[in-house]
Amino acid sequence: MEGKELGLWGSSVIGAIGLLVFLSLWEILVRTNVIDPFFLPAPTQVIDKAIQMTTAKDAVLLTDIKISATRVLTGFLLSVLAGVPAGLILGMNPVIRAAINPIISIIRPLPALSWIPLSMLWLGIDEQQKYAIVFMGSFASILVYTTDATMRVDPTLRRAAMNLGASPLQILRYVILPGALPDLLTGLKVVLAIAWTCVISAEMVGANSGLGFRIWTAKEWSDTGQVLVGMISISVTVLVLDILFRGLERVLLPYQRKTSGT
């Protein structure tokens, strides 16, 4: 066994066992009152709570997930639409890159949270402000990832295309874009996770819907069960989006699937 890879099945089974042991221990510790359920309800109680939040006639949980996901995806798509073309230009033009670099270096390290006060002053607490937070939190990263991915495209491939008669626009379309795509998708996956933290923070500070808001109000009511349901919902939603993203990668990069081998 030593040093051997576990197959997909093997690692799934072991993972499931690990999770089950963890949940059982947690359940037992709460049931035997070692942990006060007021601080940390048992898994079964959390599940009850989740069912209650989805089956009640307003089905808050599902609405919250939908609202938060919409905010994340809208803001994320907006920054992709702005950041990817801008990154391509930066990646291909050293003059523009040199001009813009200092501005990016100032904006990029700012946590999304630090944009909340300004955005609230400018846009209030409606949807636009949520989109703006996500946008500000992800734009600079997308820009940098795209620029790097563009610059990493093998220059001999550009030469080869030019040698075959490609115009600058054709180089962009047929060499730079497909060449940068693998690194670009990896970058976007990271940024999508960042976008989630942006939305949850924004919803905790000023909102009246969404998962972040739900968790924050539950805290006001000392409803730890609801806090946990909210947190787990975030995990699950991010996981689902990640799986969808991987599927997208497989569709867009068929040549990588085949060459990586099994």
Place this chain on the structure above:
Amino acid sequence: MSETLIKFDNITKRFSLRKGDIVAVKDFSLEIKKGEILTIVGASGCGKTTVLNMVAGFLTPSSGNILLDGQPITKIEPRCGMIFQNYALFPWLSVRKNVEFGPKINGVSKKVRREESAKYIEMVGLKGFEDAYPGELSGGMRQRTALCRVLANKPDILLCDEPFAALDAMTRQIMQQELLRIVNESGQTVLFITHSIDEALILSDKIVVMSVRPGTVKHIYDIELPHFGKVEVQLTDEYLKLKRQIWAMVEEEVKISMKIVSS
């Protein structure tokens, strides 16, 4: 014979490195006639690829001009199709799409494109691998794909940077004959680099031996052997005499280059 197509007029190419300049090619003068197959041989690092890169327009000479039909080459020149030493295939495109890249860019209809690519792919023995990606091919198969890609684009001039180096002896011989056949039909001009003197003798109208760095033209041999004689030619006295001469000259240069490196 026919008119001069490419003229190197006292070319020098200098590269600036952090530790100072190096002169890769110096006072390089040469004329290539239309329809001619000219092969460059020389020690590793003597500047062969650099010469080819300047003809393709990837590099500009530090001094001197390279004239194509009397006009200096100033930008990347699609009339000169380059077969790269490291293949430079598009990893995200299948063999077929790689081969069809040039025709597609140049607006050849899909139907014609498909027919042409099928013809070339079959010719280099890659039938059945049309939908494979470069990452799934062996080195020799990649090299053949790269050759196809350039041939399908029908450039006036073929620049071949050791295009058969990764092939086994048999495949290599077949590819050499195919190349000769195509070039004979199309009248394309070929500038070829190889480390194999046999390959040079089989393919060429002229063989240029380059000196060690800074690379310059050391000697030009006019070859008048029949191209399609296959193996028998290689046993004639004339062939063996030329081979011995060129071998001795290249060997001398290689020895000098090794000494430069080791001292």
